[in-house]
Amino acid sequence: MPERRRGAALEKALLDAAWDELTANGYARFTMDAVVRRAGTSPPVLYRRWSDREELVRAAIVHTLRGYRLDTPDTGSLREDVLTLMREINATRVPLITVMSAQLAGYHQETGTCTAELRDPLATGRKEALDVLYDRAVDRGEIERGRLTERVKALPFDLLRHEILTSFAPVPERVLEEIVDTVFLPLVR
Known part of the structure; x- marks a missing residue:
């Protein structure tokens, strides 16, 4: 049984899944349900952090850009x-x-x-x-x-x-x- 993710590790996994979903399918096909499936979690876990897809997309972009500092x-x-x-x-x-x-x-x-x-x-x-x-x-x-x-x-x-x-x-x-x-x-x- 996989270890349960919490806190920063869970948030990172959700944002990484959102970015992966965005890059794979684009914004037009980006859904909260697809991110839930990709992250292997449940809708309440995602919706507690981001209320809609626009908010999640913005958070995923900011999260990803932080990893690209030079x-x-x-x-x-x-x-x-x-x-x-x-x-x-x-x-x-x-x-x-x-x-x-x-x-x-x-x-x-x-x-x-x-x-x-x-x-x-x-x-x-x-x-x-x-x-x-x-x-x-x-x-x-x-x-x-x-x-x-x-x-x-x-x-x-x-x-x-x-x-x-x-x-x-x-x-x-x-x-x-x-x-x-x-x-x-x-x-x-």
């Missing part, structure tokens, strides 16, 4: 720091970005939300990590702080996400370098 590189140059981070995203996040876009279109339409709103609980940590990366570059004299608007700081990663979403595949190295060398760095130097 370390802030420190290579000694802004160019290499940004490229290192972009390469890591490119190598490990294409399926996540694809699911967030393709499988959640119905969720966004039904709830009136957008992907950025789903990332909000994690945005502070991501922003702080990028601020550390850019502060180091300013301290080294590589870039001017006055040129670092929030839009400019996000630009290489926004362009990477755009490339992934237009191809649903990892971005070639030459494109990563082009984003950094011909678009981003000229803006901050």
